[in-house]
Amino acid sequence: MIHVHPNLQEVEQASALQRRLYRTIRETLRAMAGRLTGVAGWEAKKLLAHDVWLDAEHANGIRQRVLELRFPRVDVEVDLDHALLAVLDHLPSTQSDAEFLAGVYRVVKPEVLAAVERYLEQSDPLDDAPSHRGLRWVRDELREQLQQFASLWATVPPAEQAAAQPWEDWVRAALAEAGGVFGQDSGRPRLSRPGFSDRPRYEIPPEPQRDPRWLPAVTQVPPRPPRTPQEQQIWVAIDHMNEIWASELAGALMWHHRGLPWSLYYDAARWTYDEMRHAMMGERRLLAYGFDPGVDVPIVPDHWRGVGGRGGLEAMLFVVHGLEQGGPQWKAQLRSELWQLGDPYSAQDCDYDWADESGHIRYGQEWIQALYPDVPKARLIERTRQEVDAWKEWIAEKHRTGRHGYEAYLERIETKCSQMPVPPRPEFFRPLGSSAATASYATPDPTPAS
Numbered sequence: 001m002i003h004v005h006p007n008l009q010e011v012e013q014a015s016a017l018q019r020r021l022y023r024t025i026r027e028t029l030r031a032m033a034g035r036l037t038g039v040a041g042w043e044a045k046k047l048l049a050h051d052v053w054l055d056a057e058h059a060n061g062i063r064q065r066v067l068e069l070r071f072p073r074v075d076v077e078v079d080l081d082h083a084l085l086a087v088l089d090h091l092p093s094t095q096s097d098a099e100f101l102a103g104v105y106r107v108v109k110p111e112v113l114a115a116v117e118r119y120l121e122q123s124d125p126l127d128d129a130p131s132h133r134g135l136r137w138v139r140d141e142l143r144e145q146l147q148q149f150a151s152l153w154a155t156v157p158p159a160e161q162a163a164a165q166p167w168e169d170w171v172r173a174a175l176a177e178a179g180g181v182f183g184q185d186s187g188r189p190r191l192s193r194p195g196f197s198d199r200p201r202y203e204i205p206p207e208p209q210r211d212p213r214w215l216p217a218v219t220q221v222p223p224r225p226p227r228t229p230q231e232q233q234i235w236v237a238i239d240h241m242n243e244i245w246a247s248e249l250a251g252a253l254m255w256h257h258r259g260l261p262w263s264l265y266y267d268a269a270r271w272t273y274d275e276m277r278h279a280m281m282g283e284r285r286l287l288a289y290g291f292d293p294g295v296d297v298p299i300v301p302d303h304w305r306g307v308g309g310r311g312g313l314e315a316m317l318f319v320v321h322g323l324e325q326g327g328p329q330w331k332a333q334l335r336s337e338l339w340q341l342g343d344p345y346s347a348q349d350c351d352y353d354w355a356d357e358s359g360h361i362r363y364g365q366e367w368i369q370a371l372y373p374d375v376p377k378a379r380l381i382e383r384t385r386q387e388v389d390a391w392k393e394w395i396a397e398k399h400r401t402g403r404h405g406y407e408a409y410l411e412r413i414e415t416k417c418s419q420m421p422v423p424p425r426p427e428f429f430r431p432l433g434s435s436a437a438t439a440s441y442a443t444p445d446p447t448p449a450s
């Protein structure tokens with residue numbers, strides 16, 4: 001139906017509203033990516049990584065549209081939105097998972113959704129059709145995010161919800177003070193409230209949090225190669241599930257480095273989600289085989305300890321990049337071996353993981369180039385090799401000296417593996433690490449059987 005009196009909203013206003021929307025989503029997703037390390041609950045971690053990716057897709061679409069709408073300076077720090085950005089920068093300065101989730105999912109995201117709905121109502125679907133198409137996606141996916149969050153929030157104990165309420169109230173009041181998401185920036189300083197507005201800016205912790213249900217561990221790399229086809233399946237699943245560390249690293253880089261070109265954040269958001277997806281592949285296999293992840297097998301950020309503890313995020317970026325360069329070969333080989341073994345599920349996980357890896361190699365190269373623009377390529381390659389070697393030596397030393405913390409896990413794993421069905425074609429079993437490609441995230445060069 002044609003409306004002869006369409007909604008009136010000038011290009012300048014359309015552009016300004018969407019620019020503010022883009023910046024809200026961008027800075028909120030950076031806060032979510034950074035706070036991923038500080039969040040302990042496993043279900044919350046998965047939700048955050050997933051939504052960091054979706055939000056980056058939303059921000060990217062809106063950004064493209066703003067660029068079409070005669071506002072070419074969308075990314076630069078023009079003297080706009082300062083009050084809004086000051087509030088969003090404070091989002092991760094929280095003292096519990098519940099506080100952080102409440103600020104993002106009970107205040108900011110509902111406001112973004114309301115802004116998108118209002119935009120769709122007050123603008124003309126013909127003149128501004130490209131905005132409408134993009135924002136309908138944002139609206140629908142945001143509604144889904146909020147539904148998924150509602151299920152998670154229902155599992156948060158009422159006392160924790162209540163303890164998070166004052167923080168949530170402050171975020172809501174501070175956002176309103178800044179002018180809200182839909183409208184003009186107030187330009188006012190961040191709303192002052194002792195105990196909330198004066199908390200220090202969030203910094204990436206030296207080691208990421210893990211679910212409180214999971215048992216302590218030292219390293220997730222098993223101290224010996226698998227001896228049976230069933231162990232082979234479990235070794236791959238352990239390796240996969242522990243890729244949480246790489247998701248947290250990509251997210252941490254996004255928070256730690258401010259003011260980089262949008263494309264780097266956009267790529268790292270996908271990286272954050274992909275690695276969490278790989279971890280979820282491992283979780284799904286472990287559950288299918290009757291293992292309780294984090295209890296029967298270790299889930300521990302050993303890369304953060306062994307690499308980050310020594311060289312911080314910087315060293316971990318070189319390690320992830322170095323390991324990922326061997327990823328496609330390693331995962332392709334695993335895919336073929338698991339398929340031959342008769343395990344199509346693990347084979348498919350490796351197949352899709354391998355497809356993601358080529359993107360990750362590019363993300364790593366672009367992040368390294370952005371952070372070290374003046375360092376010659378040969379030195380960057382050398383540094384990558386050194387960092388990977390140091391990581392492998394860290395693991396090897398734990399295995400050599402028996403300080404791998406695996407004894408209790410190994411006992412449970414051996415018991416459960418012996419109860420697993422033998423895969424249909426066990427004659428295709430070749431122990432992991434028996435061939436040249438051993439550059440998984442976790443698995444160093446072949447470890448001699450103990």
Ligand SMILES: [Fe+2]
Pocket residue numbers: 243246274275278353
């Ligand atoms: Fe991965």
Ligand SMILES: [Fe+2]
Pocket residue numbers: 246275324356357360
């Ligand atoms: Fe990767």
